[in-house]
Amino acid sequence: MKGQSLEELRRGIDALDQEILDRLNRRMRLVEQIGRIKAEKGLDTFDPGREEAVCRRLVEASPGPLPAESVRAIYREILAASRKLQQPLKVAFLGPEWTYSHLAALSVFGHSAHYLPQSALVDVFDHLSKGLARVAVVPIENSLEGGIGQTMDLLYERPVRVVGECYLEVAHCLCSRASDPGSVRKLYAHPHALGQCRRWISEHLRHAEIYECASTAQAARQAASEASGAALCNVKAAENYGLSVLAERVEDHAGNTTRFIVLGFEENSPTGDDKTSILFAVADKPGALYRVLEVLTQHGLNMTRIESRPNRLHPWQYLFFADIGGYERDERVRAALEEAASRTTFFKILGSYPRANPRHPIRFDLERSRFGG
Numbered sequence: 001m002k003g004q005s006l007e008e009l010r011r012g013i014d015a016l017d018q019e020i021l022d023r024l025n026r027r028m029r030l031v032e033q034i035g036r037i038k039a040e041k042g043l044d045t046f047d048p049g050r051e052e053a054v055c056r057r058l059v060e061a062s063p064g065p066l067p068a069e070s071v072r073a074i075y076r077e078i079l080a081a082s083r084k085l086q087q088p089l090k091v092a093f094l095g096p097e098w099t100y101s102h103l104a105a106l107s108v109f110g111h112s113a114h115y116l117p118q119s120a121l122v123d124v125f126d127h128l129s130k131g132l133a134r135v136a137v138v139p140i141e142n143s144l145e146g147g148i149g150q151t152m153d154l155l156y157e158r159p160v161r162v163v164g165e166c167y168l169e170v171a172h173c174l175c176s177r178a179s180d181p182g183s184v185r186k187l188y189a190h191p192h193a194l195g196q197c198r199r200w201i202s203e204h205l206r207h208a209e210i211y212e213c214a215s216t217a218q219a220a221r222q223a224a225s226e227a228s229g230a231a232l233c234n235v236k237a238a239e240n241y242g243l244s245v246l247a248e249r250v251e252d253h254a255g256n257t258t259r260f261i262v263l264g265f266e267e268n269s270p271t272g273d274d275k276t277s278i279l280f281a282v283a284d285k286p287g288a289l290y291r292v293l294e295v296l297t298q299h300g301l302n303m304t305r306i307e308s309r310p311n312r313l314h315p316w317q318y319l320f321f322a323d324i325g326g327y328e329r330d331e332r333v334r335a336a337l338e339e340a341a342s343r344t345t346f347f348k349i350l351g352s353y354p355r356a357n358p359r360h361p362i363r364f365d366l367e368r369s370r371f372g373g
């Protein structure tokens with residue numbers, strides 16, 4: 001049997017596109033109705049647990065050939081458009097535009113959200129507490145550099161909840177108005193980026209003076225103001241400030257990934273594959289930390305991270321940040337946390353949220369300037 005012609009195939013696509021659009025509009029009418037119910041009940045438009053459940057169900061139900069990452073990318077934008085119809089979601093992040101935090105926020109909330117870049121992490125938290133933003137996206141740890149101390153301090157000090165997480169691959173480029181690395185005289189970079197690209201810099205940019213900047217996008221902005229300046233930044237920042245990419249992926253280790261958390265105030269509903277973040281302090285006596293960990297082990301909870309941080313309010317005392325598998329109101333988790341809390345001097349549940357997979361970070365496609373997963 002002879003195959004269909006190009007024209008016939010395109011007619012088929014046109015008909016399907018019309019059908020997809022009609023159905024998307026039908027979906028949006030339901031979304032508008034939900035929006036009205038949420039407004040009446042004073043509920044938050046954004047429901048990350050429900051969104052994750054929608055995506056997971058579709059990824060599992062998809063017969064292919066569409067890959068899972070494409071199903072997620074398409075739905076990221078559909079859900080963003082849904083939220084925008086109900087009420088544009090205001091998202092604060094550490095700016096300026098095109099920092100990795102911005103890319104992480106875009107990968108979670110899509111292009112229809114209302115983004116509010118802030119010049120310091122403390123302002124991101126302030127925006128949230130003042131109600132100027134509904135959610136915020138902040139970095140919490142990097143696979144090479146470890147925990148982000150300032151975020152941990154603010155999580156302790158402020159009454160916010162962790163409502164989501166995402167892992168983003170960090171791919172630094174050397175970007176400049178100069179034509180080659182040999183002509184670069186000044187290198188602008190965020191201290192973490194410098195740490196992640198140490199070897200490459202010592203091999204290729206020994207001749208340049210190094211200046212630390214508050215963010216990678218700030219570095220790009222600074223580099224753009226000088227003919228022989230260069231920045232370590234992502235391609236979107238380079239594009240935005242009119243810089244050319246002189247070298248791609250200059251980080252010393254492949255798989256450089258940053259974990260970001262989404263902050264808000266609402267409690268998520270369970271998804272069946274959640275993580276719970278907790279924060280606690282223990283008395284200064286032998287075995288105190290062990291006694292907390294012991295309870296979690298006895299209840300069969302999997303701890304995926306524990307990190308200590310000096311308590312700035314009480315010198316020489318420490319705070320422990322831990323992530324465990326499970327949902328906070330799940331009976332087993334609730335019982336374990338209650339017992340663990342009784343063995344601490346301070347205990348705070350930061351929140352439960354859908355677990356993201358660190359082995360499949362969001363990748364920002366350098367060539368096509370878009371997300372893959």
Ligand SMILES: O=C(O)C(=O)C[C@]1(C(=O)O)C=C[C@@H](O)C=C1
Nearest residue numbers: 034045046047050051079082083
């Ligand atoms: O189910 C809801 O609560 C909705 O508002 C609908 C919807 C969606 O488009 O599926 C939109 C926004 C929410 O964050 C979650 C889901």
